[in-house]
Amino acid sequence: MLKLAPLATASPASAMELSPFSKSGQGLLRPLSNLLYQRKGLTLALLLAPPLLWFGVVYLGSLLMLLGQSALTFDEMAMSVTAELTSANFVALLVPANLDIVLRTLAMAVAVTLGCVAIGFPMAYYMAHYAKPAEKGFFFVAVMLPMWASYIVKAYAWTVLLAKGGVIYWGLEQLHLLGVLHAVLGLPAVGGETLATSNLGRFLVFTYIWLPFMVLPIQAAIERVPSNLLFASSDLGATPFQTFRKILWPLAFPGVVAGSIFTFSLTLGDYIIPQLVGPSGLYIGSMVYTLQGTIGNIPMAAAFTCVPIVLITIYLAIARRLGAFNAL
Amino acid sequence: MRFNGVSALRVAAYGGLAFLHLPLLFIALYAFNSNESGYTFPLDGLTLKWFARALERSDIREAIGLSLSVATMATLLAMVLGTCTAAALNRDRFFGKDAFTTMLILPIALPGIVTGIALLAAFKLMDVTPGFWTIVVGHATFCVVIVHNNVVARLRRLPARFIEASMDLGADTLTTLRYIVLPQLSTALMAGGILAFALSVDELIVTTFTSGSEKTLPIWLLNQLSRPREVAVTNVVALGVMLITMPLILVAWRLTRDGDANPNNR
Numbered sequence: 001m002l003k004l005a006p007l008a009t010a011s012p013a014s015a016m017e018l019s020p021f022s023k024s025g026q027g028l029l030r031p032l033s034n035l036l037y038q039r040k041g042l043t044l045a046l047l048l049a050p051p052l053l054w055f056g057v058v059y060l061g062s063l064l065m066l067l068g069q070s071a072l073t074f075d076e077m078a079m080s081v082t083a084e085l086t087s088a089n090f091v092a093l094l095v096p097a098n099l100d101i102v103l104r105t106l107a108m109a110v111a112v113t114l115g116c117v118a119i120g121f122p123m124a125y126y127m128a129h130y131a132k133p134a135e136k137g138f139f140f141v142a143v144m145l146p147m148w149a150s151y152i153v154k155a156y157a158w159t160v161l162l163a164k165g166g167v168i169y170w171g172l173e174q175l176h177l178l179g180v181l182h183a184v185l186g187l188p189a190v191g192g193e194t195l196a197t198s199n200l201g202r203f204l205v206f207t208y209i210w211l212p213f214m215v216l217p218i219q220a221a222i223e224r225v226p227s228n229l230l231f232a233s234s235d236l237g238a239t240p241f242q243t244f245r246k247i248l249w250p251l252a253f254p255g256v257v258a259g260s261i262f263t264f265s266l267t268l269g270d271y272i273i274p275q276l277v278g279p280s281g282l283y284i285g286s287m288v289y290t291l292q293g294t295i296g297n298i299p300m301a302a303a304f305t306c307v308p309i310v311l312i313t314i315y316l317a318i319a320r321r322l323g324a325f326n327a328l
Numbered sequence: 329m330r331f332n333g334v335s336a337l338r339v340a341a342y343g344g345l346a347f348l349h350l351p352l353l354f355i356a357l358y359a360f361n362s363n364e365s366g367y368t369f370p371l372d373g374l375t376l377k378w379f380a381r382a383l384e385r386s387d388i389r390e391a392i393g394l395s396l397s398v399a400t401m402a403t404l405l406a407m408v409l410g411t412c413t414a415a416a417l418n419r420d421r422f423f424g425k426d427a428f429t430t431m432l433i434l435p436i437a438l439p440g441i442v443t444g445i446a447l448l449a450a451f452k453l454m455d456v457t458p459g460f461w462t463i464v465v466g467h468a469t470f471c472v473v474i475v476h477n478n479v480v481a482r483l484r485r486l487p488a489r490f491i492e493a494s495m496d497l498g499a500d501t502l503t504t505l506r507y508i509v510l511p512q513l514s515t516a517l518m519a520g521g522i523l524a525f526a527l528s529v530d531e532l533i534v535t536t537f538t539s540g541s542e543k544t545l546p547i548w549l550l551n552q553l554s555r556p557r558e559v560a561v562t563n564v565v566a567l568g569v570m571l572i573t574m575p576l577i578l579v580a581w582r583l584t585r586d587g588d589a590n591p592n593n594r
Contacts (some may be wrong), residue, residue, distance in 0.1 A: 033500030064452030126341035269439015
């Protein structure tokens with residue numbers, strides 16, 4: 001060891017003569033390079049400083065500030081925030097009207113997640129196991145394009161499609177299925193006056209918009225399931241359904257959970273779609289928006305934001321245990 | 329039996345694709361609708377006149393201009409910060425690495441409304457008037473992770489022997505960085521930048537909180553939904569937004585795919 005040490009420090013210097021890079025390494029840059037190479041900790045600190053400053057100050061700073069405000073008092077008479085600590089905002093979350101908003105949003109988030117799994121899983125399975133290479137590429141692009149396409153354009157497209165006199169009503173009329181639609185819209189909790197003002201319409205739009213976020217993680221997870229396992233299962237006499245239930249589903253489940261992080265979290269926080277499509281009841285997102293906007297009650301809005309933060313933190317903790325992070 | 333199962337699966341898969349694409353196709357079709365009401369179906373006839381109207385309107389031009397400049401600024405910031413985080417997190421373990429990773433994905437894991445209202449509350453407290461720069465700050469925050477993901481994926485595949493060979497030939501850290509690492513990263517970095525740009529052009533939720541009275545393209549569209557003025561023109565703008573972002577996404581995809589297919593990277 002001792003003998004090697006001087007050799008190791010000497011070798012870069014002697015190699016410099018032969019090196020094609022030697023010219024660029026001279027001057028002030030060389031000492032800097034050496035410093036960076038020897039002091040890994042310093043390099044790391046230099047690399048981390050800008051993003052740490054940005055995220056630590058701008059992002060976490062404002063997040064903590066927001067959470068802090070949730071414990072402040074909002075004076076309804078003066079319409080202003082006073083620096084008195086209180087738990088009233090969190091207590092107010094449990095008022096039936098507010099609890100209703102939370103549960104309604106949660107129910108939609110769960111429904112949308114299940115809807116996305118139901119449509120997304122077959123797509124992902126086909127992509128991963130049955131599509132030919134070119135077809136797989138086509139599917140990948142075809143799922144990715146709508147995923148990255150503008151959120152508001154997609155939402156807007158649905159307001160146009162769902163409108164009375166729009167494409168969907170026209171299509172159902174051509175198929176003589178308007179009666180079926182009215183029957184469905186007559187159902188409690190699902191239906192409403194028209195498609196555009198029903199929970200069914202809202203569910204459709206949410207499912208549409210978040211679907212790609214579900215397909216791609218599941219596809220990645222199924223891709224890692226060796227086909228041998230599926231063949232072995234059917235060789236051993238399992239029906240396709242048994243193979244699915246006992247082999248494919250458990251192995252692909254982390255991917256499903258990974259996808260559900262997006263569908264769940266995005267639905268929970270959205271406030272544009274509930275405003276555009278569906279019945280008039282508020283969602284967590286629209287409540288936060290209303291509270292901070294017209295009234296300026298940031299403390300209560302902050303308390304409301306804690307609901308998705310807490311729910312998603314719990315969700316992420318469970319997802320991590322289920323191995324979903326490796327499937328992302 | 330097996331054949332039937334596969335064809336059922338194929339039908340389901342293509343059905344899902346149709347579900348994903350038909351609404352976008354219809355919006356594209358509606359942009360040519362000669363009827364003023366903008367949503368009735370079947371269409372009365374086809375026309376190009378709404379494209380001309382859209383080009384004439386200064387509010388649309390301003391929204392496009394603002395969106396593009398915000399996206400450029402946010403992308404540049406995200407590319408610098410995202411490269412830093414990727415380089416740092418690709419290294420050995422260090423204290424707080426997990427916490428740092430979590431912090432990075434937080435802006436996209438938490439709903440946009442949380443980021444939006446947190447930034448707004450902070451701006452209010454610091455007496456910052458919402459405007460161009462507050463939008464940029466919001467956008468850059470969630471764009472970092474996009475760039476980071478692209479760059480870190482490429483860094484992980486960059487074989488250590490490239491760097492070792494460079495060092496053996498006498499190159500120092502900075503020279504290796506300049507001639508070996510950065511060229512290998514360039515397409516990934518570009519892809520990340522393009523995706524960040526596309527995301528910024530499309531972002532609505534965070535923007536509604538941080539934009540004040542400024543109108544980016546998505547905000548302009550949202551306003552049209554509550555207070556429509558010439559519905560037919562809105563369809564044209566919606567098509568326009570798709571035409572701006574879709575090619576960018578395709579280019580970004582090509583860039584990352586070519587990088588992955590490069591045998592030297594294995």
